[in-house]
Amino acid sequence: MTRVDVGLGDRSYPILIEAGLLDRAVEHLARFARNGRMVVVTDESVAASQLPRLVAGLGKTRVEPIILPPGEATKSWGMLERLTDQLMDHGVERSDRIIAFGGGVIGDLVGFAASILKRGCGFIQVPTTLLAQVDSSVGGKTAINTRAGKNLVGSFHQPDLVLIDPTTLDTLPLREVRSGYAEVVKYGLIDDFDFFAWCEGNAAALLDGDTDARTQAIAHSVAAKARVVAADERETTGTRALLNLGHTFGHALEAETGFSDTLLHGEAVACGMALAFRFSAARGLCPGQDAVRVARHLASIGLPTTLKAAHVNTDGGTLAGHMAHDKKMEGGRLPFLLARGIGQTFLAKDVDLGEVAAFLDRER
Ligand SMILES: NC(=O)c1ccc[n+]([C@@H]2O[C@H](COP(=O)([O-])OP(=O)(O)OC[C@H]3O[C@@H](n4cnc5c(N)ncnc54)[C@H](O)[C@@H]3O)[C@@H](O)[C@H]2O)c1
Numbered sequence: 199m200t201r202v203d204v205g206l207g208d209r210s211y212p213i214l215i216e217a218g219l220l221d222r223a224v225e226h227l228a229r230f231a232r233n234g235r236m237v238v239v240t241d242e243s244v245a246a247s248q249l250p251r252l253v254a255g256l257g258k259t260r261v262e263p264i265i266l267p268p269g270e271a272t273k274s275w276g277m278l279e280r281l282t283d284q285l286m287d288h289g290v291e292r293s294d295r296i297i298a299f300g301g302g303v304i305g306d307l308v309g310f311a312a313s314i315l316k317r318g319c320g321f322i323q324v325p326t327t328l329l330a331q332v333d334s335s336v337g338g339k340t341a342i343n344t345r346a347g348k349n350l351v352g353s354f355h356q357p358d359l360v361l362i363d364p365t366t367l368d369t370l371p372l373r374e375v376r377s378g379y380a381e382v383v384k385y386g387l388i389d390d391f392d393f394f395a396w397c398e399g400n401a402a403a404l405l406d407g408d409t410d411a412r413t414q415a416i417a418h419s420v421a422a423k424a425r426v427v428a429a430d431e432r433e434t435t436g437t438r439a440l441l442n443l444g445h446t447f448g449h450a451l452e453a454e455t456g457f458s459d460t461l462l463h464g465e466a467v468a469c470g471m472a473l474a475f476r477f478s479a480a481r482g483l484c485p486g487q488d489a490v491r492v493a494r495h496l497a498s499i500g501l502p503t504t505l506k507a508a509h510v511n512t513d514g515g516t517l518a519g520h521m522a523h524d525k526k527m528e529g530g531r532l533p534f535l536l537a538r539g540i541g542q543t544f545l546a547k548d549v550d551l552g553e554v555a556a557f558l559d560r561e562r
């Protein structure tokens with residue numbers, strides 16, 4: 199079993215990663231049960247495909263499930279109210295640990311509910327999508343979406359434990375696996391050239407369902423995220439901001455496609471990373487061949503790397519307009535993640551949105 203610790207003083211917690219962990223969940227979760235029972239929050243799809251395994255894996259510990267509808271719309275005020283009411287109906291107390299069993303939607307919603315229920319109770323992440331296993335389950339960012347946009351209401355609330363079983367991905371649709379994979383590659387592109395090279399050599403096996411490749415990719419990604427979170431828990435020093443590589447471009451593409459199934463988050467991030475590298479190359483910061491290599495790898499596994507492949511046919515001004523609403527905007531300029539090469543990402547503060555708009559027009 200691989201264990202990665204997120205070092206946050208008295209809020210430190212372990213991330214355990216191993217194939218089959220779900221089937222032995224009792225070994226790691228039973229001690230958190232109260233009166234022999236645990237409340238598990240999940241969505242309908244995960245309940246159908248993976249909940250029976252968790253229930254069996256918990257042995258004599260009785261599972262009290264709360265099952266919500268799947269999809270991004272579940273991260274809403276309405277569902278937060280419904281969930282907190284249900285948690286109280288189940289008699290959840292502050293010392294309890296609520297289990298968030300699902301993808302990033304369930305993790306973000308349950309984390310937020312846990313942070314406000316009875317002024318804060320504990321929770322455990324048991325992520326079941328690749329995106330959640332390599333990214334959202336670690337780091338304590340919780341949120342719901344509101345009329346004004348995505349993730350604008352939330353809190354920092356760290357879990358007490360993260361339990362990752364890569365075999366839960368066996369039932370995840372391939373498109374979701376691929377989308378989550380974009381966030382894996384991201385860790386290589388940020389500051390780890392060797393890991394990017396590993397990705398080039400192992401992506402095919404990973405997507406094909408190879409559990410060893412998946413386990414290695416998850417363990418490496420989670421270790422990278424844990425280091426960043428320990429260094430900059432609340433994104434105040436700029437270190438954690440590096441994790442947003444490809445996300446400013448990507449967010450504009452998601453906004454343009456209405457945050458819909460037309461373009462999944464990881465697909466937008468993949469295209470955003472390809473754009474960030476080409477933009478860096480166009481500014482003379484990064485060798486053109488690095489930008490080509492990044493795009494070639496992402497495209498080789500079926501991720502979009504051009505506006506056309508991302509189903510976006512909008513002028514650069516409109517796309518840059520979406521960026522202008524970014525919560526990181528400072529006095530007309532947006533801190534932008536650019537690269538000097540693969541594994542050499544940095545935060546640039548001198549990028550003008552007009553320059554980005556002109557670049558995106560050339561990309562059409
Ligand atoms: N908190 C953070 O740091 C952070 C980071 C990145 C993303 N996020 C958030 O994560 C969310 C996206 O998460 P996601 O991509 O995991 O989406 P998701 O939770 O919607 O899951 C994707 C789909 O897969 C289904 N599913 C999940 N696991 C399955 C399994 N093992 N087998 C079969 N089906 C399964 C779900 O029911 C859902 O339909 C977004 O809301 C995003 O804002 C948060």
Ligand SMILES: [Zn+2]
Nearest residue numbers: 381445463467
């Ligand atoms: Zn992301």
